[in-house]
Amino acid sequence: MREPARRPRLLSRALLGVVVLALATGGVVLGLTWLLPQRTANACTVTAEDGSTATIDADQADNAALITAVALRRELPARAASIAIATAVQESKLRNIDYGDRDSLGLFQQRPSQGWGTPEQVMDPVYATNAFYDGLVAVQGYEALPITEAAQQVQRSAYPDAYADHEPEGRAFASALSGHSPAALTCRLPMPEDEATVAEAVAGRLERDFGVAPSATTDEGVEIDAASFPGSSAATLDRYTWAAAQWSVATASVTGVTRVHVGDQVWDRSHGNDAQWTDAEPALAPGTVRVS
Structure with missing residues (x-):
């Protein structure tokens, strides 16, 4: 009964030996790549005119698409979507999470105790996005403000400078998803x-x-x-x-x-x-x- 149990280990050692030999000989490693399954990235990338790129996971891109669509639906400029996406990246990593600091929830980590809505409402990404834009459009001249200043006037964060760190991906995805950058966004996804x-x-x-x-x-x-x-x-x-x-x-x-x-x-x-x-x-x- 022990012999069948040994075989997988022997096979694993044999395969390991092949890989070690390939590494030792050099150049042969490339010939072994067919042994390893190629996984599709499950990510989305925007390529700017200057060749620079911004990449996020597919689930994050789905939320960026919603945020930008709501801006278009409200006939807001792409700048509004840039600010919103950068804010959501900082607050939740652009994911609709059901936890956060104290009672913070959702894409924008809005706090029900601070008047943003009920927990159910702020966990609804459409409601949360509209609530963010309601606050943003109330900021006079927000289109001309640096992203970190505009976002901070809405969010009142303890870390106001952090929003600026995510301006590149916010601008890139908002530009593509609002149509200002045609054929700039592509996603690499496994087949459904x-x-x-x-x-x-x-x-x-x-x-x-x-x-x-x-x-x-x-x-x-x-x-x-x-x-x-x-x-x-x-x-x-x-x-x-x-x-x-x-x-x-x-x-x-x-x-x-x-x-x-x-x-x-x-x-x-x-x-x-x-x-x-x-x-x-x-x-x-x-x-x-x-x-x-």
Whole structure:
């Protein structure tokens, strides 16, 4: 009965010996990489025009997408979303956590005892984001203030200077998710186990985040009409189209979306760690984003 128990250990030692030999000989290590499974990153990156990048986890990007969508829905400038995202990174690492200092909760660590709402309300990311923006728009000239000053006037934090540390990712993701930086955001995600509910999930998130419904659902996917977004106009249609497209990518870890098509560009989740915006034909009509 002992012999079967030895075999796994012998096999492990043999494999270890191969790896040690490869390390000792040099150059052979690269030939062994096929033995190791390649894991998809499960992260989202924004690449700026100057080549600099900002990367956060997929669940954090999903919350950044919500925060920016609420700003667009309220017709606030991208600067408001930059401030909000930087604040949430500092307060909760951009996650909707159910704990914090004293009674602080949620994305922005708002305290029910300080009048932010009930615990249930501040744990609702839509409510919490709107509550933050309510405070922000009350700050006169917040658009021109440094992020740390604007955030501090809303949050009244014990560490007011810390918000400035997260300005780069706040600005990068707000710019992409508000459509000011087209084709700048990509996510590298593992393929979902179940794609059957994509249409329902996308419709639910569109209603929650933007207050709009899909314009059509066909065999080719769910279509989003950027012209239906609050604040969209002929002059801003291209920007809102890219906002919708990159929102679709940033929320894909939750909705299960595997492909986003906008104009003559497409993001394909099945490319894993190589997923990026690439050329696609035929081009979609202006204002249309198709997800599947």
